[in-house]
Amino acid sequence: MKRILILNYEFPPLGGGAGNATHYLLREFSGYHDLEIDLVTSSVDEFKIEKIYKNVTVHFLNIGKKNKRLHYQTLKDILVYSFKAYFYSKKLKKRKNFDFCHAFFGIPCGYIAMKLELPYIISLRGSDVPFYSKRFYFLDKILFKRLSFKLWKNAKKVIANSEDLMLLALEVNKNQKIVVIGNGVDTQEFKPLEKKLFTRPIKAISTGRLIERKGYEFLIEAISGLQEMELELIGDGRIKDKLKKIAKEKNVNIKFLGKKSHDQIASYLQRADIFVLPSLNEGMSNSILEAMSCGLPIIMTDTGGKELIKNNGFIVKKGSAEELKLALTRFVNEPRLILEMGKNSRELAEKISWKIASREYRKIYDLI
Incomplete structure (x- = not known):
């Protein structure tokens, strides 16, 4: 029996891609009866312990969120989690006798793992890699770059979720050994409608936090003037009002749908025609995988996850x-591409599953 401590300050309904990835991986790990897993994460309201599977227990620490801005963790949220997670996990370690720790995010969770003096592996997700996000630029420059170098060097294994994120991480230490394990997708939860009617205007959709890094200003500008296209944005964030103002000025046909729970996303994707990810930086976008699984062609920027585009969409600067x-106009002028590339997306998604991702992680677990 391997006893594993997993640390991640995000877990549904808190956070985004990393939280959802942990959720799906735990579901797959529930089938490994020789694993006993404890996840220490953040709560939206109060401290609680839930046994979500026979071999998986989740410890929710109250970090004072009070159901506010669930999609976004402030620096204060992360610091409160770090402090509480360290002392809670230290007590838990005495009772559980963990074999090792799996830290999602090098900072702060990898640092917590190192301080716990457990063997640990780190899953890099994006914002924890120095210079991935402008939000942490100065901290990256004066502290996090050196700290990441140390954390990764001492880890039993460092895992990136895309080739691009691995290359960015190697700028911190070119000699660091990093393996890539991409995200998966639940092809039963995210699937195309059996019968879908194509109509005008063409509906483009994007899901994500409304923050500068997601590049939505460029997408709104791109759609301006395209009378045969409308845009739906699912998500919330600090630049929502700014985006609404730009959309009004550009006279763009756009609907801001706000944040939706993860189990609502599939129905919106199924009714759309094209998925667009205009991000300035990404690790491996769960959103792209879910859109592909729903049979949508993809337009994405040249960032993490672009290896997913194989005759099922366009990569842009x-x-x-x-x-x-230009990419959006191709679909307006050649609507057959929506069906052709959408079919390719679904076929590619069927080869990418959380079961496959969990097997890759299990191989690493067995080496520790």
């Missing part, structure tokens, strides 16, 4: 409204 418009 980051921060270029012009290239986004």
Whole structure:
């Protein structure tokens, strides 16, 4: 029996891709009866312990969120989690006698794992890699780059979720050994409608936090002037009002649908025609995988996850409204591409599952 401590400050309904990835991986790990897993994560309201599977227990620590901005963790949220997770996990370690720790995010969770003096592996998710996000630029420069070097060097294994994220991480230490294990997708939860009617206007959709890094300003500008296209944005964030103002000025046919629970997303994707990810930086986007699984062609920027685009969409330059418009116009002028590339997306998604991802993680677990 292997006893594993998993640390992640995000877990549904808190957070985004990393939380959902942990959720799906735990579901797959529930089938491994020789694993006993404890996840220490954040709560939206109060401290609680839930046994979600026979061999998986989740410890929710109250970090004072009070159901506010669930999609986004502030620096204060992360610091409160770090403090509480360290002392809670230290007590838990005495009772559980863990074999090792799996830390999602090098900072803060990898640091907590190192301080617990457990063997540990780190799953890099994006924002924890120095210079991935402008939000942490100065901290990356004066502290996190050196700290990441140490954390990764001492880890039993460092895992990135995309080739691009691995390359960015190697800028911290070119000699660091990093393996890539991509995200998966639940092809039963996310699947195309059996009978879908194509109508005008063409509906483009994007899901994600409304923050600068997601590049939505460029997408809104790209859609301006395309009378045969409408846009739906699912998500919330600090630049929502700014985006609404830009959309009004550009006279764009757009619907801001707000944040939706993860189990609502599939129905919106199924009714759309094209998925667009205009991000300035990404690790491996769960959103792209879910859109592919729903049979949507993809337009994405040249960032993490672009290896998923194989005759099922277009890759455009980051921060270029012009290239986004050209790709969108292709679908307006050649609607057959929506069906052809959408079919290719679904076929590719069927080869990418959380079961496969969990097997890759299990191989690493067995080496520790």
